[in-house]
Amino acid sequence: MALARVERLSFAYPESVRAALDDVSLEVEPGEVVALLGPSGCGKSTLLRALAGLVPHFHGGRFAGRVEVAGHDTRHTRPAELAGSVATLFQDPEDQVVFTRVAAEVAFGLENVGTPSARIGPRVAQALAAVGTAHLAARPVAELSGGELQRICLASVLALEPQLLLLDEPTSQLDLEGAEEAIELAKVAGAAVVVSEQRPDRVLGACDRVLFLERGHIVLDARREEALAWLARHRPAWVPRQALLPGSGPAPVPCCRVEHVSFSYGETHVLEDASLEIGRGEVVTLVGPNGSGKTTLAKVAAGLLEPNVGSVDRNGRACYLSQDPGRYLVRERADEEVALAVRGDLARAREALRGVGLAGFEARHPRDLSSGERERLALAAVLVAEPDLLVLDEPTRGVDPERKDELAALLRAQAHTRATLVVTNDLVFAAAVADRSVSTVPAREVALV
């Protein structure tokens, strides 16, 4: 008997004309691992929310059809009552943390679903150990890196030992090793898993079945082998690719030279004796495990952080695009947001918006844009300044493969005009965009260039 059954589900969010899901039907068997693929805005997250009962209970909107999970009709069962049978890991780990310390955070769900008090501590310890974060149990969540926080959120859902595990881009901030572990852990937990991903290479190896959504429709529902053949024929950007990173040879004429830099946040040493050169006309990718100081080194290169020790020589203007840049938009019109970097020059701003495919969006409020559109708006907001050094921190987080290819093409096409440093865990993207790739190893042994 199916664990979850979706019958002719159609759903539109309040105030939205277009249906987010349109006549969707599927079944999920116990223990099955289903990969949910599709471009940004195709309805993947909405389908996961429907399986968790959050659609329609939390979001409202127009709902037709039927969703049944673990024998409960979600129209008549609140999401909180489904919790325990169903566990959901959301896209943004920063936005789902309730408590300030790791152990309390993992215990939260267990307390809510009525786990006996004596069992809570051992289950928390077990879940933290499973995701390799037992040593973080007493740490404040505010001190964790994005990757560490994502592991904690994964531990929080694994601790519930659910029958159905819903993972919405669970590996967006994890390095490759961490991502493979996360999918494997979900599989080993014995639950049925529905996992939405923008990096198909991270799930296609582990899944039993693939669903591909477009504009709210399921256009593919097939076993893995059949799905791979279909993707190769119809959506080649989604086929897992080999990531062959270029080497780390010397830079041509350096635009930015970071030499023997050390940096600490308070008493936490993040960089020690790190060096890096980025030459004009090249794209350099900075890869490495979570917590190895990639972002800190990038900020030092861009001039946002002053190193405690060492020197930074930079020729010309540097611009830095932070992780999750869509969160940091300040104006009420898209063109004004972009024009900030060029002293209000709206003509240049509109040209930059066209360059990232946002022509026609000039008057839109940045917060009304989808997450993918916000990311492109933020990219336009730095590209407009025509910097000599462009630093992008995880620019493909939450971006689908087709958009990634477009971004790689854009960076390659403009590479000759500047020096570009891209911090990324996405090795496929790194391979597509890089002239050179340098890697951080644990901070105490950083030896780059």
Added chain:
Amino acid sequence: MSPAPAAALLAGLAAAALLAERTISVAAIALLLLLVCLRAPAPRRRLYLVGAFVSGFGVFVVSPFVATVGWHVLWSGPTLPVLGRLDVTREELHVALFQGLRLTAVALAFAAYALLLDHDRLVQAVGFARRSVLAIALATRLVPTLERDAAGLVESLRGRGVEVAGLRGRARLVSPLLAGSLERALNLAEAMEARGYGRPGGTRSPRPSWGGRERLALALGTLAVLLGALWL
């Protein structure tokens, strides 16, 4: 120390400041709370201390102009519509100092609660009104979260070569900060619902038992309220 009796002690001191009738008593309570707050790391405590002192000073500066107490006039100004004649008396200054110190003491008690207590353990420790305590704990996190978001916004703008300077520049960040915190609140509410929040039959992690320090803190909190009401 367990956070529940520590919170009770701080609440007792705040109540004593509100009940006390002598300026010197309120000043002593404010000083004591300031010393407690100084145990927090300097970068974290700065915003709370500035908030406490600015609000107390604000009351001290404004209230003499709107109050009409006393007859020892120190300064006499023009007559304004609604407010009437502006003047400052010695008695008004005394009342303003007293009320300013009261507000400062209460704000410092909150600052100590926000900076030094483990809110997770506080939520886990309470045996009643858990939802209310969790709501207060989440609200307490608003200040550091906004601080972090503001730092992120400033860094993001600096990354584009835009410097945020002066009061006007910072004031422009208020609207995006509020919009961002509303988005964050919605996402958090959704995540909490998905994790079973509000479902009947919840349990709690085992609570550590109280020792002598916890009992002493609770007794001192109660004593502070009594002293404030009867003697200070």
